[in-house]
Amino acid sequence: MSAETLVQLLYLVSTALFILSLKWMSDPETARKGVFSGVGAMTLAVAGTLTGVLATGGTHYWWILGAFALGAAVGYPLAQVPLTAVPQRTALSHAFGGLAAGLVGTAKFFLYYGQKNEAALTPFIVVALVAEILLGFLTFTGSILAAGKLQEVKWIPQRPVTYPGQNASNLALFALALALGVALVLHPLAPWAPWAFGGIILLSLAFGVLLIIPIGGADMPTVISILNAYAGLSAVAMGFVLNNKLLITAGALDGSSGLILSVIMCKAMNRSFFNVLFGAFGQTTTAGAEGEAKAYKSDTTESAAMVMEQANLVVIVPGYGMAVAQAQHKVREVYDLLKKKGVTVKFAIHPVAGRMPGHMNVLLAEAEIPYDDLVEMDEINGDMPQADVVLVIGANDVVNPAARSDKNSPIYGMPIIDADKARAVYAIKRSKAPGFAGIDNELYFLDKTFMLFGDAKAVMGELARKLAGESGH
Amino acid sequence: MMLLVLSEHAVPAAGGGHGELDVMGAVFVFMLATFIGLMVIQRVSRLLHTPLMSLTNAISAIAVVGAIIVSAGKDYPGYITALGLVAIFCSTTNIVSGFLITDRMLKMFKKQGGGAK
Numbered sequence: 370m371s372a373e374t375l376v377q378l379l380y381l382v383s384t385a386l387f388i389l390s391l392k393w394m395s396d397p398e399t400a401r402k403g404v405f406s407g408v409g410a411m412t413l414a415v416a417g418t419l420t421g422v423l424a425t426g427g428t429h430y431w432w433i434l435g436a437f438a439l440g441a442a443v444g445y446p447l448a449q450v451p452l453t454a455v456p457q458r459t460a461l462s463h464a465f466g467g468l469a470a471g472l473v474g475t476a477k478f479f480l481y482y483g484q485k486n487e488a489a490l491t492p493f494i495v496v497a498l499v500a501e502i503l504l505g506f507l508t509f510t511g512s513i514l515a516a517g518k519l520q521e522v523k524w525i526p527q528r529p530v531t532y533p534g535q536n537a538s539n540l541a542l543f544a545l546a547l548a549l550g551v552a553l554v555l556h557p558l559a560p561w562a563p564w565a566f567g568g569i570i571l572l573s574l575a576f577g578v579l580l581i582i583p584i585g586g587a588d589m590p591t592v593i594s595i596l597n598a599y600a601g602l603s604a605v606a607m608g609f610v611l612n613n614k615l616l617i618t619a620g621a622l623d624g625s626s627g628l629i630l631s632v633i634m635c636k637a638m639n640r641s642f643f644n645v646l647f648g649a650f651g652q653t654t655t656a657g658a659e660g661e662a663k664a665y666k667s668d669t670t671e672s673a674a675m676v677m678e679q680a681n682l683v684v685i686v687p688g689y690g691m692a693v694a695q696a697q698h699k700v701r702e703v704y705d706l707l708k709k710k711g712v713t714v715k716f717a718i719h720p721v722a723g724r725m726p727g728h729m730n731v732l733l734a735e736a737e738i739p740y741d742d743l744v745e746m747d748e749i750n751g752d753m754p755q756a757d758v759v760l761v762i763g764a765n766d767v768v769n770p771a772a773r774s775d776k777n778s779p780i781y782g783m784p785i786i787d788a789d790k791a792r793a794v795y796a797i798k799r800s801k802a803p804g805f806a807g808i809d810n811e812l813y814f815l816d817k818t819f820m821l822f823g824d825a826k827a828v829m830g831e832l833a834r835k836l837a838g839e840s841g842h
Numbered sequence: 843m844m845l846l847v848l849s850e851h852a853v854p855a856a857g858g859g860h861g862e863l864d865v866m867g868a869v870f871v872f873m874l875a876t877f878i879g880l881m882v883i884q885r886v887s888r889l890l891h892t893p894l895m896s897l898t899n900a901i902s903a904i905a906v907v908g909a910i911i912v913s914a915g916k917d918y919p920g921y922i923t924a925l926g927l928v929a930i931f932c933s934t935t936n937i938v939s940g941f942l943i944t945d946r947m948l949k950m951f952k953k954q955g956g957g958a959k
Contacts, residue, residue, distance in 0.1 A: 387901055388878060394894050395885040397951040404945045407897060411904070411937055418907045427914030429923055436913070436927045440934025447935065448942035455892060458943065462899040462936050469932040473908040476925040480918060493865050597895055600902045607908045609868055617868060618875040619904035625879030626898045630891060720888070727891030734950040740889050741954045 372424030379417030380615040386410035387619050391626070397740055414615055452735045453692045456593065456724040460516035463596045467508025467577075470603035471570070474501035477610055478566055482558065490557035494610055499550040501606035502566075503573045508599040510577030515592055518581070519724055530582040539579055546572040586689070587766060589724045591634040598627025630726050637720035637746075639772075639782040668819035670828060673760075673795050674835035680757035682713045684749065686786055687729045688722050690763015690799060690825050699829035700762065701736035706836040715742055717749040717759075717786045719767035746786050756791040761812075763797060763825045769810045794818040797828045893947045900940025906933035 387410040393403030450458050478498050481489045517525040549565045549572070556562065584592050601623025608616030635641065677683055685704070691697060707714050716738070722729045730743050746767075753759070761768055768788040771778040788794055789812050796813055798820055812818060821828050886894050906929075912918075913926030 387904075388882065390897065390901070391879070391882045391886070391894075394890055394897065395882075395887060397887060397889060397948070397953075400890055400893065400948045400951070401945060404897065404941055404948065407900060407944075408941050411900065411906075411941075414904060414907055415910070418910045422910060422914040426916055428916045429913055429927075432923070432927055433910060433913050433930060436930035437934050440931045441938045443931075444935040444938030444940075445942065447939035448946065450943075452947070455896070455943070455947075458939070459892075459895055459899060462896070462940060465932040465936050466899065466902045466905065469903070469905040469909055469929040469936075472925045472929040472932075473905060473912055476912045476922045476929075477908075480912075480915070480922050483919060593895070597898060597902075601898065604902050604905050605872060607905060608872075611908050611911060612864070612868060613907060614868065614871045616904055616907055617871050619901050621872055621875035622879040622882075623898045623902040625876050626883045626894060629880060629883045630895065633888075633891075718888075725892060726895060727888065727893070730889045731892045731947050731950070734889075734947070734952070737950070737952060739954040740951050743889060745888055 372420060376417045376421040376424075379413050379420065380613075383410045383413035383417065384615055384618045386413065387622055391622060410619075414619075417615075451695075452731055453695055454520075455731060456589065456728065457516045457519040459725060460512045460519060460593055460596065462512075463593070463600045464509050464512035464516065466600040467505045467512060467596075467603060469505070470600070470607050471502050471505030471509060471573070473607055474498050474505060474603075474610065475566075475570065478502075479563070482562060482566075485558060487558060492554050495554045495557050496550075497606045497609035499553060499569060501603050501610060502570055503546065503550075503576075504599045504603035504606060506570055506573035507577040507580070508596050508603060510574045511581045511592075511599075512577070512596050514578055514581040515584070515589065515596065518584070518586065519589060526582070527586065529585040535579075535583065539576070542572055542575065542579070546576075586724065587721070588638075590721045590726050590728070591631060591638065591640070593725045594627050594630035594634050596627070598624050598631060601625075601627055634721055634726060637784060639780075639784065665813055665820045666818065667822055668795070670821060670831040671835050673819065673821060674832055676793060676795075677707060677712065677758050677760070677832075678710055678836065680712050682715070682752070682756045683707055683758045683760060684715050684717050684753065684756045684788075684791065686717045686719070686722075686759060686761045686764050686768055686788055687733065688719075688762065688764025688767060689724060689728075690765075690797070692723055692728065692732055692763070694763065694799075694825035694827075696762060696825035696829050697732045697736040699826050699833060700733070701738055702833040703829055703836060704738055704742075706833060710836075715744050715749060715752075717746060717753075717788075718743055719746050719764070719786055722764055722767055746784065750787045753787040753790040757793065759788045759791040759794045761788060761794065761796040762829070763799070765798075765810055768812050771809075771811055775811075788812055789815060792817065795821055797821045797823070797825050799824060889951065890948075893944045896940050896944045896947070900937050900944065903933040903936035903940060906930060906937065909933055 386406045390403045390407035390410060393399040447458055546569050549569050553562060553565050601620045604620030605617050605624060608620055704714050716733060718729050733743055734740060766780050768786050770789045772780045772783040772785045775781055794817055909926050909929035913923055913930055
């Protein structure tokens with residue numbers, strides 16, 4: 370068996386393990402097996418590549434080992450971040466992925482160019498190279514910026530940045546990059562080719578920034594998913610350049626995952642996929658024009674605790690506010706106390722609650738709330754009229770009835786959790802200001818709604834004490 | 843056989859799937875893999891979308907394959923090797939942190955009364 374056959378065999382098994390890895394993610398019961406399978410697949414991929422490199426007389430092994438060690442040294446602490454920081458970590462990880470693809474593409478181009486290797490720079494390869502660096506570098510800067518926004522780094526504006534002609538200027542820059550790409554495909558060995566290539570790199574880096582600055586926090590789940598897809602597609606393009614089927618397959622798996630998550634997020638926000646792809650999703654928010662000051666009814670945690678104790682079914686709707694306040698463990702205390710009193714407690718999870726897909730599920734799982742009680746929006750909405758109490762914790766747009774009724778609302782048409790159909794609503798809110806999207810929430814002004822103002826963690830803690838106190842004596 | 847093809851090129855070959863370029867074959871693989879991906883991912887539980895994303899983070903670090911090939915090439919100019927080494931560093935970061943954090947999150951998902959104390 371030649372070395373090349375061995376390499377291909379290792380790659381083949383690796384590909385199968387990658388597919389199994391994702392397949393096992395279908396069920397929390399088998400999901401951990403998926404991770405082991407993924408680790409096995411990656412190990413085989415690296416082993417196969419090293420085998421091939423050894424057989425064809427590679428060098429720099431100590432350097433390569435050093436790069437591995439350094440990567441592992443940085444990767445390990447990145448895996449230990451608190452779970453509320455997972456969206457930032459994910460974005461940062463997309464940035465690393467994009468950068469790796471971009472750098473490999475750059476290296477390949479300059480290698481072939483330096484060798485005046487006309488045979489290697491076929492139009493197909495050059496198209497793939499351009500796609501690889503475009504997606505790679507765009508993902509790099511875009512994800513860094515997204516991570517910065519999520520981490521609330523000071524010098525990155527949190528609010529969407531928009532300016533007149535934004536889409537037009539972006540399109541013009543894109544057309545410029547495309548023109549440079551076409552020129553490169555036609556004359557890959559021209560004396561100006563490295564400049565054109567460098568120009569595409571700069572434009573891609575700029576795109577990443579330009580695509581993310583108009584994005585607000587509420588759109589982050591969609592953006593992170595799209596960047597996930599881009600990172601995968603850049604790996605596919607690298608696979609085309611290197612004629613490596615393992616890269617193509619693994620990249621395509623990643624790309625389709627990002628694509629599906631983006632589509633789910635888009636549907637959950639009632640945005641078309643195209644609308645999002647062209648970056649038009651950071652619409653400037655129309656501030657509530659109606660000046661009529663509506664009054665909130667606030668209530669004490671004591672009476673909230675009393676009402677909840679009497680309930681048969683309590684539905685908790687968590688949102689980003691719960692993550693910010695790190696309130697999940699206090700939520701768990703309230704959940705336990707209510708369960709002990711024979712109250713059924715369910716969590717209603719909106720697909721875009723939080724800052725990335727599945728964000729709420731992970732936080733609640735961290736607080737050891739069994740996942741059978743985490744119910745998706747579509748499943749729980751039928752039960753909402755039977756709910757005696759809905760407790761909204763730091764969620765806003767996902768329970769705003771304006772999405773159903775108010776055609777002028779920016780969120781009109783977005784599927785929501787029907788909190789307003791429950792018999793009573795308690796909503797925990799940090800302040801009296803409107804939510805992130807700057808939209809007033811009608812839910813808060815209903816007759817059956819009572820507000821509990823304060824930090825989510827503090828309010829939940831108090832609620833837990835009230836519930837415990839009354840049962841204890 | 844593949845190795846022969848490689849040595850015919852002027853490219854100092856550094857293995858790992860560097861066979862003769864088969865464009866249509868590659869495109870076929872891409873199409874099939876995308877369909878498999880779409881079907882498999884559609885069945886992933888919504889509960890697990892965050893771990894799914896960190897798992898695919900790690901999987902997309904498959905770019906490490908390309909990075910190794912570029913870094914290990916003999917007689918490549920120094921800056922090419924350097925680019926490859928940085929790419930290895932980036933990918934390894936994703937491999938290590940991606941798999942570790944996915945497992946860390948998945949360990950937390952527990953069923954009613956199942957083991958949780």
